[in-house]
Amino acid sequence: MAIGIAVASLAASSFLAEHGAQPKLIQAILDLMPHGGPQVVHDRLPSRVENRPVASGWEQIAIAPDRSGNYLTDVEIDGRFIHMVVDTGATYVSLTNADAAAVGLRPAPADYIYKTMTANGTGVAAKVRIDRLRIGSMEIYDVDAFVMPPGVLGTSLLGMSVLRRLGSVEISGGQLVLRR
Numbered sequence: 001m002a003i004g005i006a007v008a009s010l011a012a013s014s015f016l017a018e019h020g021a022q023p024k025l026i027q028a029i030l031d032l033m034p035h036g037g038p039q040v041v042h043d044r045l046p047s048r049v050e051n052r053p054v055a056s057g058w059e060q061i062a063i064a065p066d067r068s069g070n071y072l073t074d075v076e077i078d079g080r081f082i083h084m085v086v087d088t089g090a091t092y093v094s095l096t097n098a099d100a101a102a103v104g105l106r107p108a109p110a111d112y113i114y115k116t117m118t119a120n121g122t123g124v125a126a127k128v129r130i131d132r133l134r135i136g137s138m139e140i141y142d143v144d145a146f147v148m149p150p151g152v153l154g155t156s157l158l159g160m161s162v163l164r165r166l167g168s169v170e171i172s173g174g175q176l177v178l179r180r
Helices: 010-018 025-032 097-102
Strands: 049-053 059-063 072-077 080-086 093-095 112-118 121-135 138-147 156-158 168-172 175-179
Touching: 072 156, 080 097, 093 097, 093 121
Parallel strands: 080 156, 093 138
Antiparallel strands: 049 059, 059 175, 072 080, 072 121, 093 156, 112 121, 121 138, 168 175
């Protein structure tokens, strides 16, 4: 069974469309980022997340877009922080090979058997399980994720294998709002 990952971000697609660009997406956006895109960040709190309780009792996290219109946040995976793009078009959390290694996930070459579809074409990935993932103070356990081969993905993606487990994901006042 082929499992597809669409690496095109809904937020980035909207931004590009509004500015007249064709959505040849993630790589073009990553090219705009300084230093080739975000790198693994350790031992610090998320920088773009505003955590606040809401009257309904739900927890709410608001993420402001960066200057390119992407919603980036620091996500803690098993005690280490990784800078990720929130991507509603990605079926799974997708980790760069370097980010996966930084959090102790090192699939064997024979594990890269899942077919993927990205903005750059088709490829393969290794499926892994993340024990604990935290965005702000929201914790999600037993998360299915993909590890991409080296050089395939510029920035790790926070995909639907996490987002669908939240109460809601919406754009409000220009910010991406996650509720649980």
